Amino acid sequence: MRKSSTITALSDIAMAARRYSLVGMLGWQDVRQRYRRSALGPFWLTISMGVMIASIGVVFGQIFNSPMKEFLPFLAVGMIFWGFISSVITEGCTGFIAAEGIIKQLSIPLFVHILRVLWRNFLILAHNIVIFPLVLLAVGKPLSWIAFISIPGLLLVVVNLTWIALILGVLCARYRDLPQIVGSILQILFYLTPIMWMPDLLPKRAGLYLLDSNPVYHLLEIIRSPLLGQLPTTTNWEISLALALFGWFLAIAVYGRFKRRIAYWL
Amino acid sequence: MATIEFNNVCVDFPIYNANTRSLKKRLLQVATGGQLGADQQGRVVVRALEDLSFTFKDGDRVGLLGHNGAGKSTLLRLLGGVYEPSSGCARINGVIGSLIDISLGIDSEATGRENIYFRGGLLGMTRAEISKQIDDIIEFSELGNFVDMPMRTYSSGMHLRLAFSVSTILRPEILLMDEWLSVGDEGFKHKAEKRMTELVQVTNILVIASHSREVILDTCNRVIWLEHGRVRMDGDPESVVAAYFGG
Known part of the structure; x- marks a missing residue:
């Protein structure tokens, strides 16, 4: 008697949520493992991110002739959250593959491994975000109350990233070429999305295509613009929400269909 | 109250990086392991377990005997809920504990x-x-x-x-x-x-895979002898052990 695939997927996800304490431990362990015996620990990530933002900021600020007061905070938020988004997606690809040892020995809800990737990267994000107030201080830009809107924004982004990581985790377990392809696509998206360049530099017509048709732009915008003191547009919210709904339907279908095969593929 | 019920359970492993089957592999198959075959789509599959049917109830102490590659570990993983059967039905009721690979998850840098x-x-x-x-x-x-x-x-x-x-x-x-x-x-x-x-x-139920005659005789009250993923013999410890170890 085989349960319907939707129930399989949902019950696995529900069971994984109940194992939050394990997710928490594994996520912390991942972060600490990378930086054991180093004095600064995960703050090395913060430092390297900070250095990158500063150097890109100086060079591209000059090239684009953007005022530092606008460009540097824009770049900092963009880079920090893009780092979060892209590493959740790349590590989501190897979420199941990397957990092969556990998956093949213990029947832990598989979604735990996806949550682990999310939590680990969230912890890293928490380290990186320290840069943002420093940048604001450096350029003397105040933070407005609107910034709080970026919290629901981040939540919606996380909801979106979860389904992306889940689907990619499943597919990459089966097709091992996929992580490379995803890596290249992310690289392209990094340049297509206004992270290093500000959207108002684009000519009007090109902007319409490049921005509106880019889902990453909308996702980034619901976090970034409140932090820079602007409200995200309704389109930003609508697209992000629609993406979450559509994506989760797809993810549950894919996960329910293939969950039982994952252990075989590893 | 714990029960395990297997009905015609099969486990097939798809092998994605072995598209060609050679004579060498054919010959090797005779010596060890499960049976190589191909499914409907022409993929190479290893049939690790074939047509297993049994019921374990409270009080059963089951020993698994068999050569390397006979399917003992795969069966244990199936029982542990790691794999779901490729076909057939496996019903497992009860909280499962596994003492396979007790060092799993240990991080040597952590205390x-x-x-x-x-x-x-x-x-x-x-x-x-x-x-x-x-x-x-x-x-x-x-x-x-x-x-x-x-x-x-x-x-x-x-x-x-x-x-x-x-x-x-x-x-x-x-x-x-x-x-x-x-x-x-x-x-x-x-x-x-x-x-x-x-x-x-x-x-309530113990399932142990072992190569040791003493362990099997001391702990088990039922022994299953697996060979090439199939049950060769299923019975009381004395007779199965006698047959397996060549009497």
Whole structure:
């Protein structure tokens, strides 16, 4: 008697949520493992991110002739959250593959491994975000109350990233070429999305295509613009929400269909 | 109350990087392992288990015998819920505990204490539950102050003692083992043996894969002999062991 695939997927996800304490431990362990015996620990990530933002900021600020007061905070938020988004997606690809040892020995809800990737990267994000107030201080830009809107924004982004990581985790377990392809696509998206360049530099017509048709732009915008003191547009919210709904339907279908095969593929 | 019910269970492993089947592989198959074959789409599959049907009830102490590659570990993983059958139906009721690979999840850079939490978490305990039992675990492992040292400073015996102490803290209804666990030096071995016996006594169903005649005869009241993924013999320990070890 085989349960319907939707129930399989949902019950696995529900069971994984109940194992939050394990997710928490594994996520912390991942972060600490990378930086054991180093004095600064995960703050090395913060430092390297900070250095990158500063150097890109100086060079591209000059090239684009953007005022530092606008460009540097824009770049900092963009880079920090893009780092979060892209590493959740790349590590989501190897979420199941990397957990092969556990998956093949213990029947832990598989979604735990996806949550682990999310939590680990969230912890890293928490380290990186320290840069943002420093940048604001450096350029003397105040933070407005609107910034709080970026919290629901981040939540919606996380909801979106979860389904992306889940689907990619499943597919990459089966097709091992996929992580490379995803890596290249992310690289392209990094340049297509206004992270290093500000959207108002684009000519009007090109902007319409490049921005509106880019889902990453909308996702980034619901976090970034409140932090820079602007409200995200309704389109930003609508697209992000629609993406979450559509994506989760797809993810549950894919996960329910293939969950039982994952252990075989590893 | 725990039950395990298998009906015509098969397990096929798809092999994606072996598109060509050669004579060599054909010949090897005779010597070891499951049966190679191809499914409808022409993919190479290894049939690890074929057409298994049995029922285990409370009180069953099942021994699995068989050569390397006969399907013992795959069967244990199937029982543990790692794999779902490719066809057939496997119904497993009861809390499962696995003593296969007790060192899984141990991070050698972390301290013994941290690893108790990792290991306990993997076995399904929450932080609070582990905290409640951690003193017992540490005491049992006899690690003393070493428990707050990184695991890489441990000897392999100490390593196993810690893993053993955490892994045997649970009292599952269905216990899965790959070989009888025996760790540590003389003194510890005795203690470990006592804990194992106790664990095996309270569990409803035990399934143990072993190559040791003594273990099978001492612990089991039913033995299944697997060969090429199929049940060759299923019966009381004496007769199966006699047949398997060549009498």
